[in-house]
Amino acid sequence: MPELDVSTTVNGRPVEMRLPTRLTLADFVRDRLGLTGTKVSCGMQVCGACTVLVDGDPVSACSYLACDVDGREVLTVEGLADGGELTPVQRAFVDCSALQCGFCTPGFVMAATALLRDEPHPTEEQIAHHLDGNLCRCTGYLPIVEAVLKASRAGGIDE
Ligand code: FES
Ligand code: FES
Known part of the structure; x- marks a missing residue:
């Protein structure tokens, strides 16, 4: 399989690796970097479990090529909590019992984080629309x- 040199930033850490051109972003962060918080469920861009942020935008990592993050910044769920301190989104999911098995939760948290970054005070309708993937x-x-x-x-994404 052809390979490419990729230079990216993952959760603030520079990463340089030679990667197969067909490697998905989900397999890159999970298998090459050990960031298994990103989940893969459908594997076909339907469920959002694999949502991570690329340059701040939510993407389905199961259907996104790792080589396409060259020169870009990736944020996974592991990159949210600062020194173990949960973000308001993470805390709110716990406080509201917004999870059971938790398999979908990293994807929801990443999508919600992107929403609150763009729209700090969304309506219920805006939230439902933004999370419909x-x-x-x-x-x-x-x-x-x-x-x-x-x-x-509680103040959006940072405090
Ligand atoms: S695993 Fe379902 S959208 Fe990626
Ligand atoms: S799939 Fe959402 S908490 Fe189990």
Whole structure:
């Protein structure tokens, strides 16, 4: 398989690696970097479990080529908590019991983080619209929307 040299930043850390051109971003962060917080469920850009941010925008890492992050910044769920201190979005998911098995949770947290960065005070409708690419099989969506509202009231993404 052809390979390319990739220079990127993952969770603030510079990474330079030679990668197969067909390697997905999900396999890159999970298998090459050990960042297994990013989950793969459908593997076909349907469920959002694999959502990470590339230059601040949410992408489905299962369907995104790792080589395409060359020169760009990747943020995974491991890059959110600062020194173990959860972000308001992470705290709100816990406080609102917005998870059960938790498999979908990193994807929701990353998507919600991107939303609050762009829109610090979203309405319920805006939240539902923004998260409509993320599926949860067990919790239901009301606690998740409530968690994003709580995070918004708590000051957004940083505090
Ligand atoms: S695992 Fe990527 S969208 Fe479902
Ligand atoms: S908490 Fe289990 S899939 Fe969402």
